[in-house]
Amino acid sequence: MARHDSGVNICCGTTGLRPRIGRGDPAAFRLLVLRSRIEGRLARDMKGAAQSIELDRVRAAWQGRVSGCLLGKPLEVLSFREGRDGVHRYLGAARALPLRDYVPFVDGTAVGGDVRACCLGRIERAEPDDDIDYTLLALSLLEQHGPGFGTEDVARAWLRLLPAGATWTAERAAYRTMLNRMAEQFVNGDPPGFDLRECSDNDYNEWIGAQIRADLYGWVCPGRPALAAELARRDASLSHRGDGVHAAAFVAALGAALPACGDLDTALDAALAQIPAQSGAAEGVRVGRSLACTADAVSRLHRHYEGLSPLHAVNNLALVVWAFCTHSRDFSAAIGEAVAAGWDTDCNGATVGGLCGLSGASIEARWTAPWQGRIGTRLAGHSELQLEDVVRRTAEVARAIP
Numbered sequence: 207m208a209r210h211d212s213g214v215n216i217c218c219g220t221t222g223l224r225p226r227i228g229r230g231d232p233a234a235f236r237l238l239v240l241r242s243r244i245e246g247r248l249a250r251d252m253k254g255a256a257q258s259i260e261l262d263r264v265r266a267a268w269q270g271r272v273s274g275c276l277l278g279k280p281l282e283v284l285s286f287r288e289g290r291d292g293v294h295r296y297l298g299a300a301r302a303l304p305l306r307d308y309v310p311f312v313d314g315t316a317v318g319g320d321v322r323a324c325c326l327g328r329i330e331r332a333e334p335d336d337d338i339d340y341t342l343l344a345l346s347l348l349e350q351h352g353p354g355f356g357t358e359d360v361a362r363a364w365l366r367l368l369p370a371g372a373t374w375t376a377e378r379a380a381y382r383t384m385l386n387r388m389a390e391q392f393v394n395g396d397p398p399g400f401d402l403r404e405c406s407d408n409d410y411n412e413w414i415g416a417q418i419r420a421d422l423y424g425w426v427c428p429g430r431p432a433l434a435a436e437l438a439r440r441d442a443s444l445s446h447r448g449d450g451v452h453a454a455a456f457v458a459a460l461g462a463a464l465p466a467c468g469d470l471d472t473a474l475d476a477a478l479a480q481i482p483a484q485s486g487a488a489e490g491v492r493v494g495r496s497l498a499c500t501a502d503a504v505s506r507l508h509r510h511y512e513g514l515s516p517l518h519a520v521n522n523l524a525l526v527v528w529a530f531c532t533h534s535r536d537f538s539a540a541i542g543e544a545v546a547a548g549w550d551t552d553c554n555g556a557t558v559g560g561l562c563g564l565s566g567a568s569i570e571a572r573w574t575a576p577w578q579g580r581i582g583t584r585l586a587g588h589s590e591l592q593l594e595d596v597v598r599r600t601a602e603v604a605r606a607i608p
Contacts, residue, residue: 259428259604263465265597266563267425272581272593273573274541274559275337276329278551280309280321286516287316290508290548297546305542307572331580331590336372337556339583340419343367344441345596346585348426348603353437357402360444365393372584375517376415379408380445406447412486413517416442416454418553421560424461426604433607434462435480446519452487453519455480457526457557464564470534474527490520494527503528504547516549525549529558537567 285293296317297303300310311317311325323333332338347355347363361384364373370381384392389399416438423437438458442451460477467473474495481488493510497503507528511521525547533540537559544558545551563569579593 259601260465261597261601263428263564263566264425264600264604265593266566266569267421267461267560268563268593268597268600269569269574270537270541270559270561270563270567271341271421271556272332272338272559272577273569274544274555274557275335275552276324276332276555276577277305277308277541277559277573278545278553278555279324279333279335280311280317281545281551282321284316285548285551289516290504292316293546293548293551303546304539305546306538308576329576330578331582332577334372334582334584335552336374336377337418337553338581339368339372339585341422342581342583342585342591342596344419344422345599345603347441348422348607349599353433353607355437355440357440357443358398360441361388361398361402361405362393362395364444367586369584369586374415375413376406376408376410376445376450379410380405383408402444406443406445408445410517411445411447412450412519413446413515414450414453414519414522414550414553416446416450417457417519417523418556420454420458421461421557422600423458424464425560425564425600426607427458427462428604429462429466431459431462431476431480434458435477449486449490450519452481452485453490453523456487456491456523461561461564464561470531470565474531486520487523490524491527494524495531497528498531503532504543507547522550522554526554526557526561529554530561534562534565535567537562537569537573540567 281293281296284296294303296312296315297305297309299315300312302310308324308326308329309317311322311328317325320333322328323330343363346367347359351359364381365384370378373381383405387400387404389396392398419441420438423441424434427434427437435455435458438454439451442454446454456477459480460473463473463476467476474491478488478491493507497506500506507521507525511524514521525544529540529544529547533543540562541555541559545555581591581593581596582589583591
């Protein structure tokens, strides 16, 4: 797909990486003019999108996110332990390369335990996963508070609905800080009793956790990427800082921009405009975008981010952008390549799947039929939800946002 505004081609051409521009550089003025033109066109294109909530698009976003998560779930721990090579050894043994359907189960391998229920031929529902739980939690938060919620509301929603044992890394560290420091009645509406920003002072605050919580904020704000990014930042700030927050804001903004933009490049530019241009997250977006349609993209991504945790926000965001830009109209290829590339397989499959659903990619029945519209969850008060119910609720939330 060509970048008609800037002359940069995201498929097999120039890198698309924007140079750092210092004061007095004439390129800075050209960049400002370009951004102004993009934002002016977006304002016109998005005026109608903000008024229209398409039920089919919301359904496709949920279907894509759940299916992508379910695809990556069997390989998640294997990817952390053995890296991309381990993932490819397993998929090769399963005769599942290229990955275009759910992961087959191979007995006597590192894939086992609960994730067997997520393997090809064994799926009866979407098994509970934190990627989906956080999307459901964002939905509940917006149902209760609307778009005016604050980070304190996010914290109380966790305490009421999210089991501490269902959290990991930055979220668990933030949860631990809350439990240790909060006022007795904080959960019931009293002030926190401490500076809530202490929750994000943890060793994992630039990892992927906030990014996987952000999608729904874009779904309910079609044509309003700035609002979507702001909602994602409020949520992310409970546990994350820096690029952990910026990555979440970008994902939400892209989800909001896609329904309103005539092409992927315009949507990407709109989302990038919501995060600092010199941030690691923005650089990750540019790297992933520049590698679209290149044969050795995944190897180059792994070399570029060598030494970074497989759970970090920036490398996973770059991978998401690469997979989506390369296969935005081919759902199976997009989630299959995102998962087979390693790092955080279920998170990336979920994010790419949701974005593909929003962009109108066809989702074949082989992805949705096995889980029968059944979404398992660990959130308090529920063990399973129905797809059509969460689609309806999401659309109602979107329509209620002024």
